[in-house]
Amino acid sequence: MPGPEHTGVIHDIGYQHYEGPRLGRAYASRSLYVHSVRGAFGLGRSAWAKVLPIGLLSLACMAALVLVVVNTQLPVQVIDYIGIASTFTYATTVFVAIVAPELVSTDLRANLLSLYLSRPLRRSDYALTKLAALATAVFVVLAAPMVILFLGMAFSTDDGISGVFSEAGGLLQGFLAAAIHAVVLAALALPFAALTGRRVFATGMIIAVSLLTTPVSGALLSFSTGDAAYLAGLITPGNLLNGIDRWLFAGGTFDVGPYGPVYGLVAAAIVAVGTACTIWRYQKVKA
Amino acid sequence: MVLIETNALEKRYDEKVTALADLTVAIEPGIVGLVGVNGAGKSTLIKLALGLLEPTGGQIRVLGLDPRTDGEAVRGRVGYMPEHDCLPPDVIAAEFVTHLARVSGLPAPMARERASETLRHVGLYEERYRRIGGYSTGMKQRVKLAQALVHDPELLLLDEPTNGLDPEGRRAMLDLVHRIGTEFGISVVVCSHLLGEIERICTSLVAIDAGRLLRSASLSAMTQQSGLLLVEIDEDPAPLLDALVATGLEVRRQDRALMVRLAGDDGEAYDLIRDTIADLDLSLHRLERHRHQVADLFRDAPTTEASYARS
Numbered sequence: 001m002p003g004p005e006h007t008g009v010i011h012d013i014g015y016q017h018y019e020g021p022r023l024g025r026a027y028a029s030r031s032l033y034v035h036s037v038r039g040a041f042g043l044g045r046s047a048w049a050k051v052l053p054i055g056l057l058s059l060a061c062m063a064a065l066v067l068v069v070v071n072t073q074l075p076v077q078v079i080d081y082i083g084i085a086s087t088f089t090y091a092t093t094v095f096v097a098i099v100a101p102e103l104v105s106t107d108l109r110a111n112l113l114s115l116y117l118s119r120p121l122r123r124s125d126y127a128l129t130k131l132a133a134l135a136t137a138v139f140v141v142l143a144a145p146m147v148i149l150f151l152g153m154a155f156s157t158d159d160g161i162s163g164v165f166s167e168a169g170g171l172l173q174g175f176l177a178a179a180i181h182a183v184v185l186a187a188l189a190l191p192f193a194a195l196t197g198r199r200v201f202a203t204g205m206i207i208a209v210s211l212l213t214t215p216v217s218g219a220l221l222s223f224s225t226g227d228a229a230y231l232a233g234l235i236t237p238g239n240l241l242n243g244i245d246r247w248l249f250a251g252g253t254f255d256v257g258p259y260g261p262v263y264g265l266v267a268a269a270i271v272a273v274g275t276a277c278t279i280w281r282y283q284k285v286k287a
Numbered sequence: 288m289v290l291i292e293t294n295a296l297e298k299r300y301d302e303k304v305t306a307l308a309d310l311t312v313a314i315e316p317g318i319v320g321l322v323g324v325n326g327a328g329k330s331t332l333i334k335l336a337l338g339l340l341e342p343t344g345g346q347i348r349v350l351g352l353d354p355r356t357d358g359e360a361v362r363g364r365v366g367y368m369p370e371h372d373c374l375p376p377d378v379i380a381a382e383f384v385t386h387l388a389r390v391s392g393l394p395a396p397m398a399r400e401r402a403s404e405t406l407r408h409v410g411l412y413e414e415r416y417r418r419i420g421g422y423s424t425g426m427k428q429r430v431k432l433a434q435a436l437v438h439d440p441e442l443l444l445l446d447e448p449t450n451g452l453d454p455e456g457r458r459a460m461l462d463l464v465h466r467i468g469t470e471f472g473i474s475v476v477v478c479s480h481l482l483g484e485i486e487r488i489c490t491s492l493v494a495i496d497a498g499r500l501l502r503s504a505s506l507s508a509m510t511q512q513s514g515l516l517l518v519e520i521d522e523d524p525a526p527l528l529d530a531l532v533a534t535g536l537e538v539r540r541q542d543r544a545l546m547v548r549l550a551g552d553d554g555e556a557y558d559l560i561r562d563t564i565a566d567l568d569l570s571l572h573r574l575e576r577h578r579h580q581v582a583d584l585f586r587d588a589p590t591t592e593a594s595y596a597r598s
Contacts, residue, residue, distance in 0.1 A: 014470070015408060015470060015471040015472075016404065017439050017472075018393070018397070018401060018438065018439035020393070020394065020397050021392075021394060022363055022391075022392040022393070022438070023392040023393075023394065024359065024363075024392060025359055027389075027392055028389070028390045028391070028392060031386065031389035031390050032390055035386050035389075044378065044379075044382055045377050045378060046377040046418065048377075049377060106375060107375075110372070110373060110374060110375040110376070111369070111371055111372060111373040112373060112374075112375060114339075114367075114369045114371075114373050115367075115369070115373055115387060115434060116390060117339055118337050118339065118362055118365070118367035118369075119362055119363070119387070119390045119391050119392075120359040120362050120363045120390075120391065120392060121390060122358075122359070287334065287339040287340075
């Protein structure tokens with residue numbers, strides 16, 4: 001800026017019209033996406049908004065550090081990348097329950113939709129962008145500990161460069177599992193969060209759907225045999241995702257027998273229905 | 288170019304509530320006051336113009352485009368300040384306006400620059416790095432105005448911009464709107480249920496009532512001098528009325544004053560009135576060309592049950 005700004009005098013040069021480029025819908029969605037992913041971790045918001053999401057992310061990373069130590073000290077590897085996706089599922093569910101309301105309930109509460117929808121964004125653009133932002137945030141929470149595990153394992157491998165490549169392959173598989181987890185959890189949680197402007201209610205609903213079904217599923221897994229045990233994981237999101245890990249990556253915490261594709265179908269259905277509900281919900285929101 | 292043009296525009300909610308019925312109006316560039324009582328359909332008209340609502344009948348065109356089919360193009364060129372609260376409390380004003388500038392399509396560096404410029408223009412420069420939650424109502428209204436202005440729209444739609452402000456704040460907000468319309472050269476449609484308040488800054492007024500057009504005219508046409516002369520004397524005007532009628536002038540009584548219609552040579556009528564009053568030995572209190580008051584015009588309009596509150 002030219003001129004003597006150090007004097008603190010603001011020179012009024014009058015109103016300047018904007019002659020530059022005006023980018024369209026895609027750019028508008030991208031801007032909202034970046035803003036939302038940042039907002040999911042409390043960036044650009046108050047210090048309190050950062051506490052829970054950043055706290056959970058740090059816990060996940062610290063757990064990964066501990067796992068690196070355990071893995072390298074013990075003769076057998078206790079956890080791999082898929083294992084992180086499977087065992088961290090409940091923590092990520094909690095993360096989703098906190099972050100999904102942050103992304104959509106606060107906008108509803110503050111009536112922000114009327115400002116977004118009076119711009120080149122469409123209603124469905126808003127819904128899909130928020131969904132993508134939530135999935136990205138969940139992916140980060142799962143992928144960050146995997147990266148830490150990879151760094152730890154790659155530096156301590158005894159097999160030289162081939163060991164590093166084998167770890168990298170595992171990491172890519174882990175990323176794929178993390179992406180599946182992220183998309184399913186986001187599509188499951190966002191429609192609930194979009195129902196209310198009260199964050200507490202939204203968090204409560206997501207917790208209820210995701211975690212209260214867990215003991216039922218757990219009991220069925222433990223006390224039944226055969227097909228019932230194989231299918232018991234379907235009724236709660238955490239075990240559903242574990243089932244997919246078992247089916248696709250031979251990970252997971254329980255056996256799904258021949259029913260792996262059923263887990264895949266149910267997950268795909270959740271993503272489709274969740275996305276449709278979110279879009280439908282935002283057709284109804286008053287601008 | 289006409290800013291907003293509607294033809295037999297109709298909007299019903301749930302087949303029952305009629306917000307707009309058969310509204311045909313052309314809004315020309317300038318600072319346009321959209322007046323009507325609460326519930327007259329002002330906000331509905333604005334939302335139809337933005338393409339946020341679908342009309343149930345008739346047509347609307349904004350800046351020559353149809354908001355139903357070219358919604359994105361319309362919304363890219365229009366700025367909208369809603370009536371209700373619409374700001375997140377825990378975000379810094381400068382960041383918020385920058386973000387919305389980007390959603391309007393401005394590249395990041397330009398968005399940042401224009402956000403700061405716009406906040407300065409609305410009078411929030413020193414405070415722009417504070418969180419919106421700590422702002423007063425007046426400052427929040429300014430942030431709302433800034434987000435509508437940040438992408439340099441061709442048309443600004445302001446829904447009750449003085450809502451919730453004290454008299455000083457209302458005056459400042461209206462002065463700002465006036466500056467935007469004149470110095471910045473951006474056309475403004477400003478909604479208000481307070482006619483007396485916005486007539487001061489507007490170049491034309493559109494009055495709607497119960498979803499119908501009551502009256503639409505430029506303000507100069509509305510407040511132009513009428514061909515009437517107002518005569519007020521301290522005494523009972525009855526004898527003067529008779530005397531003036533006797534001289535051949537067209538006179539009628541209005542409360543304590545007399546209205547004299549001017550025809551042909553003005554000076555003659557003035558002289559005649561002066562002489563008549565002198566002859567009757569009355570004391571003249573007031574003699575002036577009568578001007579239409581905007582509010583009077585609306586009061587005289589066909590559907591007059593709507594009363595316009597004056598601040």
